[in-house]
Amino acid sequence: MENSGLFFNLVPLIVILPVVGLLINIIFGQRMNEKTIGTVASAASGLTFVVSLLLGYSLLAGGGEAQSIHFADWIKIGNLDIPWTFRVDTLSVTMMMVVSVVGTLIHIYAIGYMHEDVRFKGDLKRYARFFVFLNLFIAMMMILVSGDSYLMLFVGWEGVGLCSFLLIGFWYDMDTLGRPSWANSNAGNKAFIANRIGDFGFLLAAFTMFWFFGSLQFGDVFLKAEEIAASQPGVIMAITLFMLIGVTGKSAQIPLYVWLPDAMAGPTPVSALIHAATMVTAGVYLITRSWAIFSLVPDAQYIVALVGAITALFAATIAVGQYDIKKVLAYSTISQLGFMITAVGMGAYVAGMFHLIAHAFFKALLFLSAGSIILGLERGHHHLAHHTKPDDPHEEVFDPGDMRNMGGLRKQMPVTFWLYMIGSLALAGIFPFAGFWSKDEILLDAAKNHTVVYVLLTIAAFLTAFYMGRQIWMVFFGKSRHAAAEHAEESPKVITVPLMVLAAASVLGGALNLPFLHSLEKWLEHTIELTAEHAAGFHGYLSISWGGLNPLVALVSTLLALLAIGLSWFLYGRNPVQIGQIDPLKKMLGPLFTVFENKYWVDEIYGVVIIKPYKSLARFLAVKVDWDFWHDWLHDTVIARFFRWFTNFLANPIDLGIIDAISTGLANLTRSSSSALRRLQNGFVRSYALSVLLGVVLILGYLLFK
């Protein structure tokens, strides 16, 4: 083999290692202590990262040529042959590295976090189960990004959906505050069902593709795409739009985004890993992977970009009006995913992937820091409970995630404060953090291609900076608004060290694709043909370029971000929010803020428009159609009666009258004929002899006279 000496054949390990890790924890988990369980899971994930690095090195050394590593035969029916093949190219390896590095850090973080979670009551079984799910997630995500066909991708796609469901409902018997309730398991169901709708779209896309292309392998599909686009352009359009439905489900875009905010019911490491950094970006990966199809239908691309841009703005406005620290980040994630979807919709695949990577770092950082803050507040609360009223059952329910309970935390939790600061600045797109570079690339592409999209995204970026500023001022500055915040304590090293690594990545992440260098672009160019956005000629001020960085776009977005931070200081920093005070923005915006606060009542609207009719339809179908019509009337009346009549008919006339009559008739005949014949057997030897004699005479007579 030409690539001997390189590590391509190691690729199955990226799935095998996490599976080994989870098997160890399943089998021996109950006999090990927390540290060992966490270490096994983290090591499995960490080794996966090492393998990803080796694969990256092999690609670099091998010239970036895509490799297909056959692992096992899967489906072989007639002409249909779908093997389990790993695809190692620059795109999949990029995803592998992001998933495994963020995954590993979050595994380590989770060792500390899960131990300190107030809902965790020392149940080792549950602790092991958590890490089993995390490892399963890593394995499934790896299958998703490394599959060589849409079917393998779909296996991973469903697998991560399953893990998401399992982990959102991890505390399935309580709500986010640890009270007995079905809230968390309902949130898990919501995520699963919303994703199911999206997955249905994905399946339709895959079926259409198989019908017209006769294959689901990436290579075959991309090869034939152009030919089919020329003869049947509608087919490609349908495939891309069906795929978009799948993307809106998995990547939480309008109209299926509603599950993601509720998914915050899961433990914070899960929110960071699955619902911010990796799984939700699967949609972005899918579109980037299918660039050869999407590039053929500009109309569909425009729809994708528009969906992304509208989502980005829509979710950003909701984030402005939220009080729960994780909910703000959840809506921010939806908004940022909108940015990525917009980018890949415009054909700016590198910008989308760049933002995906940068976002994975800083949003994981933000979520994990938020987890650290929540833990800090819980510690403060615990401290209080011990000192004042030990076991008061009427104690008010304390929500450690509510920003209105926080304030002034920068003194109590300095490390977390600085980490959160870095994450926020990166998210807000302030120079020189990672978010600045990646968001700017998307904005520049939007400015070049679609003015509407550019305007939407710029407002969204402004709001992003604003709600992050609001959060920082509310959480870390001013005076504590709750006694628990006053007694908050910093988190231990096992929690803060992974955060520091992520913070470093958030600061330096921009170096992946700096202007002039374009290292990520050159890296991905091996997999994606980049033509459209760079070949097009521009006019006027947009043609100014510093090695791919447009000063005007960069300046506008930076100024807007600074303005937004200033505005947030004016509202929340100058006069810190007091206990029980109405949100300052509410005074300014009035009813509009109420709309944001209530998330545009989308859940309620869905409830009235879709869920309620759906439930009554289900009830109608169950009671009227299934029970009354189908069961009572058709089965019990029509079919049962006919059946009874028919069996009667078969039993009496047919069976008794004909079948039985034949056999009894035969028996009677035998009996009567035998009773007639038995008279011949009189037992007298002489009569037998006479018969013999007569017989002989008869035969002889016949022979003589014939």
Added chain:
Amino acid sequence: MEGTIPLTYYITVSAILFTMGALGVLIRRNALIVFMSIELMLNAANLAFVAFSNSYGVLDGQIFVFFVMTVAAAEVAVGLALIVAIFRSKHSIDVDQMSSLKG
């Protein structure tokens, strides 16, 4: 051939003997008499064999007679043994008594 007895005579004698034998078998109840009647029938057949053999000048018939006599001797041996056995159990040799196979 002058001076020889015609074949018809032999056949007539043979037929008479056979008829007597057959009647004996059918009519008499004493097993021994039945036996003797069977022997009579066998010897009627033997007579016919020899008569035809002599008449046609072929030895086949005479050879058959030997066989018949041998079989008759064997049959008598077996038959007498049976009669003895029956007599022992039934104290009678009346063939009509032996009717346990009556249907």
